[in-house]
Amino acid sequence: MLEYQLKNKATGPATFNLALYGMRIVFMGTPEFAVASLDALKKAGFNIVGVITAPDKQAGRGMQLQQSAVKKYALEHDLNILQPEKLKNPDFLNELKNLHADLQVVVAFRMLPEVVWNMPTKGTINLHGSLLPQYRGAAPINWAVINGEKETGVTTFKLKHEIDTGDILLQQSFPIEENETAGDVHDKMKETGAQLLVATVKGIVEGTLTERSQTEAIERNSVIKHAPKIFTETCKIDFNKTVTEVYNLIRGLSPFPGAFTTLQGKTLKIFRCNKSTQTPDKGPSSYATDQKTFLHFYCTDGVIDVQELQLEGKKRMKVDEFLRGFRFE
DSSP states (O other): OOEEEEEETTTEEEEEEHHHHHSEEEEEEOSHHHHHHHHHHHHTTOEEEEEEOOOOEEETTTTEEEOOHHHHHHHHTTOOEEOOSOTTOHHHHHHHHTTOOSEEEEESOOOOOHHHHTOSTTOEEEEESSSTTTTBSSOHHHHHHHTTOSEEEEEEEEOOSSTTOSOEEEEEEEEOOTTOOHHHHHHHHHHHHHHHHHHHHHHHHHTOOOOBOHHHHHHHOSOOOBOOOOOHHHHBOOTTSOHHHHHHHHHHTTTTTOEEEEETTEEEEEEEEEEEOSOOSSOTTOEEEOSSSOEEEEOSSSEEEEEEEEETTSOOEEHHHHHHHOOOO
16 A cells, blocks of 8 residues: 655654545535534545535524535635536536545435445445444434433445445444433444544555455344334323333433423423333323422323423423423313
8 A cells, every 4th residue: 555654753753644634525514413523524634525415504593594514614614615506417417526525425415326325436325323234214313212222333334226225334332321322322423434434545555455345234133123214293291101212212212303292282302211110000191290299191101201391482491490481281
């Protein structure tokens, strides 16, 4: 592998790997989750020749144009930015081709057409928030917590036609603690994923990675779980279920989009709670409160003790703050 020596007064001679850091990379991502990966690649010294992200969108009360988290980072670090409305647009495809990327890296971006993902000489890799083939789909973090998993992880893989089915490159697992929300897992995952991505890119250049078909992993597992998009109906709490199921649903949908029920005709989102398996003295969906310190909802076999919540039209707050200002009928 081509290398040469650099001299540094402080540290002495250092080896610079031309193949590793000369490789041209195009990064594709949009939300804050993807920023950690882009930052890790940049800090590792990789040559980011282009950043593809979503177009600016109107948002907020004033409907002002809002930039994606990835665009904001790219602007701060003087990276070349492309924001195509349509990924098959001939002008965009020509701009992408002119970047002469050796590798494309995708983190939390939209589905790519083959003409895009098949363009670089070394292909396109994706970072996915699960231990594939488990939890393929749009919401892997949410569903892992909703299903009460004790472990999850991140996977890097080569893109192919079917979503999340490409050959696995590297994986890294980590535990999901009993009281962690999807937001907590998200924050751990973005850092773990960023480091795994750096290791993956290095491995691709150095030729040290062995691609593994997901078919083999599927054959070893009796049950493959999926992670479809979260809809409003998914978020509605059914207190006729067990207290553990309700507890996991609330954790798995916090902070977004939020599990909800109703209280005196208004939507009430619950973001954090504790659970108790004490024998309930009221039927499912009933609630109890001292109107000062606690708000309990009853399930079939236990009690949900609300800690953080948000009533329709109000801000998110601690339960005691909420109770001080709410009048029960």
